[in-house]
Amino acid sequence: MSSEPMTMLTLKSARFREERQDSWRALEDVLRTVESGGTKALSREELLALPRLYRACLSSLSVARATSLDQNVIAYLESLCERAYYALYGARVPLWKRTLHFLTHGWPSAVREIWPELLVASFVFFLAAALGIAFVVSDPEWFYTFVSEGMASGRDPTASREELMESIYQTETQKERGWFSAFAADLFSNNAGVAILAFALGFAFGIPTIVILVQNGLVMGAFIGLHINKQLGYEFSGWLTVHGTTEILAILLAGAGGLRIGRSVAFPGRLTRLQSAARSGDVAARVIGGVVVMMFIAALLEAFPRQLVDSDEIRYAIGLTFLVFWMFFFFLRRPTPPELSA
């Protein structure tokens, strides 16, 4: 070899690269278009060329690994193949299409999937609520144990029946003052935050999630008990039902999502703990994503109809209509969802 310096010009690996590099560059161009504008930005020819260029590039990589010692070429090909692999097999679906698919299929099917946890969450929550009612009805002093001063804001056992009624039915001046959308925005960011938290805390074996459910149940029960003591049980429940059917269902779903993660971490079954957490994380995340939507609706209901409608019957009608709607939406069997494709 040393006697033939001219062969240096044509190392086999250099010649190989000379022959192939045009197709690598072509793939690079196509990828740049895909990465900035999605597959839609590609022309018909480019779209057809992508898989071919990708396979050619993969084969170049295999050859280069076996025969070339140019580390720049190998690093370049590896990254090119990886980008093409994600572009090709991880086909990106437009965000709006994904959102629509999520709302109509991904979300309800995830809710159906976690029904055992939903039952547990409901049981825990309503048991706590029943206890809250029982305690406060038997002795109003218990109210202070469950509800903080800030949350009660005057609605405590010392308040008169009239004062309690004021917060259930808005006076005309309150209605005129408005600020309902501000109220709704506050409620939404607060409640959606709590829902995300209930989910996120789930991985600690679901224990914090249970605590949040019990606490919320007790608070609700304590308020109901307080109003029952003043013969306002029916009226207060109507006030609560308007948005409560949506909001409480959302809380229960968030709790159920947290419990699913906790359960999968604690009892991974045949999977490893990591696989198990990842699998349940996927289902639970879909549930919680939907919970954020529900919290948005609940906040609107809480801010507008609840403040503007005074009739108990209409309040019950609105709340129960929403409950029926959610039940049908989540649990009505429908044709298996089509696979999402680009």
Place this chain on the structure above:
Amino acid sequence: MSETYTSPAAAAQVGRTVRRLVTPEGVDLGVRLADVSQRFGALCLDLLIMIASLIVGAIFFAIAGVEVGGIEGAYVTIQLFAFLVRNFYFMLFEMGSKAATPGKRALGIRVASRTSPQLTASAVFARNALREIELFIPLSVMMSGGSITGQSSAVDGWIWLAAVVWLMIFALFPLMNKDRLRIGDLVAGTWVVRAPKPVLLPDMSATAEAASGQFTFTPEQLNAYGIAELHVLEDVLRVRDSDVMREVAERIAVKIGWTNNTSASAESFLKSYYAQLRGRLESGLLMGKRRADKHDVG
């Protein structure tokens, strides 16, 4: 080019950070995990962008919102905007076609699923929902000085300390597992990988100097080194620092017993040696001999 060139071998820290990624065609592409330092840098950048956009957004909506809906309009839009930024900044960017926030993109890393080529929206949602307990809650407790009720009390110091410990546990979590997962990655089935875009650089064996035949080495002289040294030599030639090249040329000359003067044309000497060494090692590869480094005499 010479300033930005980084050696692929050095960037990979070979072995420890490479994970298998086998395509359906059966080729292992070997993804490289992102460094903890890269991820921390990306996070800091993203937080800065979030804060900046919150300030800009607040000013914009304060003006535009009042125009449209009075003070209430401004309040509502700012409130919703703040909520969106806090909860959906990471999510929306990572659901996009680049699978990375601006901070991550700036540091050349992206999010990927550990098991499939497709990064689902629910995985992105899960990994970022957990950011809330990993980062935002302890941070806000720390910033409020440990007071969670808004009034100062005797236990504030302890709560603050608890928040610091909490934050530390979550922040250090990626250092304590081999895949550098944070809790969010763990639940979502994702990890953060490097997404470099190396440029195809000129082949260092196909240069005029190498072809000139000015330097010709005997097989014994080419036997002095293996693949590891060849790669170092490639890095040296791509960076083109004249001092380094002269020094390397001298050391090679001593090692192989090259008697002629090299200092005048260190670069030509190195390019010639590189091309001939690579030719020899590559023909070894074809015969199934992979000489890892100079100690490998197999």
